[in-house]
Amino acid sequence: MxxxxxxxLALCLIVGNFVLSKPxxxxxxxxxxxxxxxxTPIDEYxxxxxxxxxxxxxxxxxxxxxxxxxLIPNGDGPYVKVGxxxxxxxxxxxxxxxAMSIAxxxxxxxDYAWDADARTAYKLxxxxxxxxxxxxxxxxxxxxxxxxxxxxxxxxxxxxxxDQNNTPVFTKAVVGSGPIDGQYFSLSRLNTALYTYKKRxxxxxxxxxxxxxxxxxxxxxxxxLDSETIHASGNGDYNPFVIEEWRQWLQGTGIYGASGAxxxxxxxxxxxxxxxxxxxxxxxxxxFAAIDPPRSNNGSVFWQEWQHWQKLLVDHHTQDMADWIxxxxxxxxxxxxxxxxxxxxxxxxxxxxxxxxxxxxxxxxTTYGSYATNNSIFQxxxxxxxxxxxxxxxxxxxxNVASYTDDYNSLQYPWDNGAQVVCPNAWGWSDTExxxxxxxGTNYETAIKDFVNAxxxxxxxxxxxxxxGGSGGTIDQNNASGTFTNxxxxxxxxxRLQAFTVTSTTLPKIDIxxxxxxxxxxxxxxxxxxxxxxxxPTGSPLYTGNIAPSAVxxxxxxxxxxxxxxxxxxxxxxxxxxxxxxxxxxxLTNTYGFGYSDSNVYPQGAERYSxxxxxxxxxxxxxxxxxxxxxxxSGGTIDQNNSNGTFTNxxxLRQSYQRLQTFTITGTTLPKIDIxxxxxxxxxxxxxxxxxxxxxxxxPTGSALFTVNIAPSSVxxxxxxxxxxxxxxxxxxxxxxxxxxxxxxxxxxxLSNTYGFGYxxxxxxxQGVERFSNNGGTSWSTEASxxxxxxSYK
Numbered sequence: 096m097x098x099x100x101x102x103x104l105a106l107c108l109i110v111g112n113f114v115l116s117k118p119x120x121x122x123x124x125x126x127x128x129x130x131x132x133x134x135t136p137i138d139e140y141x142x143x144x145x146x147x148x149x150x151x152x153x154x155x156x157x158x159x160x161x162x163x164x165x166l167i168p169n170g171d172g173p174y175v176k177v178g179x180x181x182x183x184x185x186x187x188x189x190x191x192x193x194a195m196s197i198a199x200x201x202x203x204x205x206d207y208a209w210d211a212d213a214r215t216a217y218k219l220x221x222x223x224x225x226x227x228x229x230x231x232x233x234x235x236x237x238x239x240x241x242x243x244x245x246x247x248x249x250x251x252x253x254x255x256x257x258d259q260n261n262t263p264v265f266t267k268a269v270v271g272s273g274p275i276d277g278q279y280f281s282l283s284r285l286n287t288a289l290y291t292y293k294k295r296x297x298x299x300x301x302x303x304x305x306x307x308x309x310x311x312x313x314x315x316x317x318x319x320l321d322s323e324t325i326h327a328s329g330n331g332d333y334n335p336f337v338i339e340e341w342r343q344w345l346q347g348t349g350i351y352g353a354s355g356a357x358x359x360x361x362x363x364x365x366x367x368x369x370x371x372x373x374x375x376x377x378x379x380x381x382x383f384a385a386i387d388p389p390r391s392n393n394g395s396v397f398w399q400e401w402q403h404w405q406k407l408l409v410d411h412h413t414q415d416m417a418d419w420i421x422x423x424x425x426x427x428x429x430x431x432x433x434x435x436x437x438x439x440x441x442x443x444x445x446x447x448x449x450x451x452x453x454x455x456x457x458x459x460x461t462t463y464g465s466y467a468t469n470n471s472i473f474q475x476x477x478x479x480x481x482x483x484x485x486x487x488x489x490x491x492x493x494x495n496v497a498s499y500t501d502d503y504n505s506l507q508y509p510w511d512n513g514a515q516v517v518c519p520n521a522w523g524w525s526d527t528e529x530x531x532x533x534x535x536g537t538n539y540e541t542a543i544k545d546f547v548n549a550x551x552x553x554x555x556x557x558x559x560x561x562x563x564g565g566s567g568g569t570i571d572q573n574n575a576s577g578t579f580t581n582x583x584x585x586x587x588x589x590x591r592l593q594a595f596t597v598t599s600t601t602l603p604k605i606d607i608x609x610x611x612x613x614x615x616x617x618x619x620x621x622x623x624x625x626x627x628x629x630x631x632p633t634g635s636p637l638y639t640g641n642i643a644p645s646a647v648x649x650x651x652x653x654x655x656x657x658x659x660x661x662x663x664x665x666x667x668x669x670x671x672x673x674x675x676x677x678x679x680x681x682x683l684t685n686t687y688g689f690g691y692s693d694s695n696v697y698p699q700g701a702e703r704y705s706x707x708x709x710x711x712x713x714x715x716x717x718x719x720x721x722x723x724x725x726x727x728x729s730g731g732t733i734d735q736n737n738s739n740g741t742f743t744n745x746x747x748l749r750q751s752y753q754r755l756q757t758f759t760i761t762g763t764t765l766p767k768i769d770i771x772x773x774x775x776x777x778x779x780x781x782x783x784x785x786x787x788x789x790x791x792x793x794x795p796t797g798s799a800l801f802t803v804n805i806a807p808s809s810v811x812x813x814x815x816x817x818x819x820x821x822x823x824x825x826x827x828x829x830x831x832x833x834x835x836x837x838x839x840x841x842x843x844x845x846l847s848n849t850y851g852f853g854y855x856x857x858x859x860x861x862q863g864v865e866r867f868s869n870n871g872g873t874s875w876s877t878e879a880s881x882x883x884x885x886x887s888y889k
Contacts, residue, residue: 131173132510132555133316134543135180135230136162136522136534137487143217151221159225162522165535166543172551177543178228178316180486180518181218183304185209185296186235187242200244200296207244209296211303219307228316230516231304232433232486233420235293236321237279244292248280254288256281256326257333259390264327279327282412283336284350284357294419301423316516317429319459319486320416324409324434331405333388341404342383345372360411363693363717376400399683403582414578417456431459431516433486454578457482457515464492467505470825473512475652484516485509491539493531502542504825510546511764511824513556519543556764571598571726574697575608579721581651583612583688585619585673587680588708591689593719594630594670594700599726602660604818605671608690608721610651615644617677618806619687621656626668630701631712637669641806643781651690655820670700671722672709690721734761734889737860738771742884744814746775746851748782748836750843751871754852756882757789757833757863762889765823768834771853771884773814778807780840782850786821789831793864794875800832814853833863834885835872853884 141155151159162179171177184199199213222229248254255265256279266277280289301318308315326332343349344361351361366372369382376397380386388401413432420430434451452458458480466472467490476483490497490505497505509517519539523529534540572595585591602623609619618641624632638658647654656671663669675687691702697719703712735758748754770784781804787795801821810817819834826832838850854865860882866875 130554132175132514132550133178133228133230133484133516134166134175134506134547135178135228135316135516135518136166136543137180137232137518137520138162138522139181140523141181141218141221142214147212147216149217149220151224155221156224158522158524159221159227161535163225163227165540167547168544169548170551171547174554175547175551176228177547178222178230179522180230180232180316182232182234183215183300184234184242185300186293187245198242200242202243203247207247207292207296209299211300215300215303219304219311222314223311226314228314230316230518231300231318232322232518233297233300233318233320233416234322235297236324237277237327238322244296245278248288248292249278251288253335254280254286255334257335258328259330259333261333277327279332281332281334281336282324282326282408283332283334283340284411284415285336285340286334290415293416297416297419298423301420301425305424315429317431318420318425319431319433319484319518320413320420322433322487323461324413324432326405326409330391331388331401332408333390337408338386338388341388341401342386344404344407345386346383357411359694359717364715394682394684396683403580407580410578410580413451414453417453421456427455428457428482430456431482431484431486432457433459433461435461452479452578454576457484459484459486459516461485461487462505463487463489464495464497465490467497468501468508470508470512470823471650473508473514474824475650476514477512479652481513482515484514484518486516486518487520488517489520489532489534489539491532491537497538499538499542502537502539503546506542506546507763508825510550510555570723571602572596572697572699572722572724574692574719574722575606577692577694577696579608579690579692581610581688581690583610583686584683585675585687585689586615586678586685587676588706589680589686590672590674590705590709591720592630592632592670592672592703592705592712593722594626594668594703595697595722595724596666596668596699597663597724597726598665600661600663600665601726602658602663602669602724604658604725605656606653606723606725607656607671607673608651609647609654609673610688611644611647611649611686612683612688613685615647615675615678615685615687617675618643619647619654620672620674620676621654622672622674623656623658623660624670624672626670628668630668630670630703630714632670632672632709640809642809643804643806646802646804647687651688653820655818657818659815668700673720674709676708691718692721693718695719733886734765735759735860735862735885735887737855737882737885738769740855740857740859742771742853742855744773744851744853746773746849747846748838748850748852749778749841749848750780750839751869752843752849753835753837753868753872754883755793755795755833755835755866755868755875756885757793757831757866758860758885758887759829759831759862760826760887760889761828763824763826763828764889765821765826765832765887767821767888768819769816769886769888770819770834770836771814772810772817772836773851774807774810774812774849775846775851776848778810778838778841778848778850780838781806782810782817783837783839784817784819785835785837786819786823787833787835788826789833791831793831793833793866793877795833795835795872810850814851831863836883837872839871854881855884856881858882 167177200207252263255263347361347365350357389398432451467488490501520532521529621640622636623638695717702718703714705712785799786801790796858880865881866877868875
């Protein structure tokens, strides 16, 4: 975490039952959050002049008014609202900075209860007085300062994280010592002291905020969870509670047993004997009680299982917090996680999109520096959860001041991808106060003001779950809602299938959640079959698609398979098989992955596993893969349509021969392009399609914005549409873009065994041009009045 206040106190433990002091009324719904884009700069400094006071101090009154004057001098609007965000330190207080030091829990005599009068009542009165919407960061995690509750909980080493050497990992903050990232309490659900105090204090604080909302509708935006819930190290937490809970999870016993508090959330299928576990893991433990996790990464399946468990600890903890908050009266759509955006840090600390996602609540991320303008991150967030936001962001990092353009795009790109909240860090009076992230008086301040003025009366995009945003279409079967775990084992003889039921006669496409781990040697192969009543594939595949490793992202996300199947039986059972016969069988590294749930979220079908290349299949009870099927493929609004008229089919795309088509867009998004194409004979290489920005001379500029490699087996010999789900956002309205068709690895021996396109020579599309290259794209020749057959969407 890179913010000046970081994110506060410790997760924690023990005793007492909490009952809300009075029933919590329904949260106000003055405006629907999915339609509003909130910009809520972070400010942790406001605090009362004395305990219990709610009267704004002169300095805080100036801060609030100054924020309004600078960011919304002309006011905000119905669709963009500016407010502020700040923390509730429900486990204690931020003790790192003397100017902000204040405890938000009471002492031992009051059983360390959360204390609204310490600071929160004051902050809510500031919000009411200055009519500025507020978002609360519910901070009770590893960032923070000392408090009576933290002191009590950390006095017992059994409540904190342990490293691989069984050494407790906990560094207590000292007032005035500077930021502390060291207060790591163990996240195990068996750490009952943590769970009891944390749940109670969190719900006390939420109940207070919800009751304020009832009296002051429209001022509370929502809440984010503990900032960046992670483990202290990449090896994970070796606390005895964690190891014992793992053993119970593996077997489906204890708290995961039939009468346990988390029944049904254990491993599925569970291990029924230690012999079965040892065979699967390559170990030789005498009993489940004797299982001890690996202490270092030896690349084994046993290590992979341990790392999977460490991610589940984070996943379980964030979901538990979200559920507690919702039970206290906060609507699900106003509750967000707060995890690190995809980066090299993810796999080291068990923090990735799968653990950041909440169900039915929202997803929240942190972005700094170049990540603040990285569209792929925002597209992944959009594709993971329709309710998402950014709860710390700044394109500037200490010593690296961002440009105005980057500052503006750090707002525009999340807007384009349907974000609901952005929390720029931080609003303050100096870099000293904000740790080098000050917004006030910078280009960032100007960018926020300009963005509000430009968009405050415009409804932002909204992407309901059901595909990859730009994929669109009419959804038939939707197994994308719920908590899914990412796992990779598709290789050589290992295959997975998912059966589903269709309600129409057509299956134009399927969205499948997948990714690659490392560098698989072979293609990811997707086949669609009709299935029998026992969930076995029957007959020949109805569709086969080979996806090259270079076309599969290392970041988990949607892969759209354009099956274009018709003549199916409504109510019939069909399904897909994921395989990679050309990928070696050397463990889980360099394989393909998928998303799965073990909570029986899709009872209309079944997930099955084969370790012998599909010769036999084993059903994994209650498990399903993450997927969406469609009954129609339409989706998006057509922007540029060059498909009406008489077109001629011609094929010459091969090694040195390429074609491009430019076009002009009217919006800032390009979710997909339909391109008319086909294959002649049997091309040796993939059909490669790249999307670029183009200059005034119709030359491609910079790096490709989108690239896809389509295997020959996935291209029909019959001319027709190929749909590219480009999902591009943050483009320039009125700008020139285009696509290039090529096949660099297809031989140069004439027109046989090449790829084709549709063209017209009647100047049907004067807003762009078609160009030809016979030297691999080194130079291009414009063919006057010619255009390729295509449709673009916005």
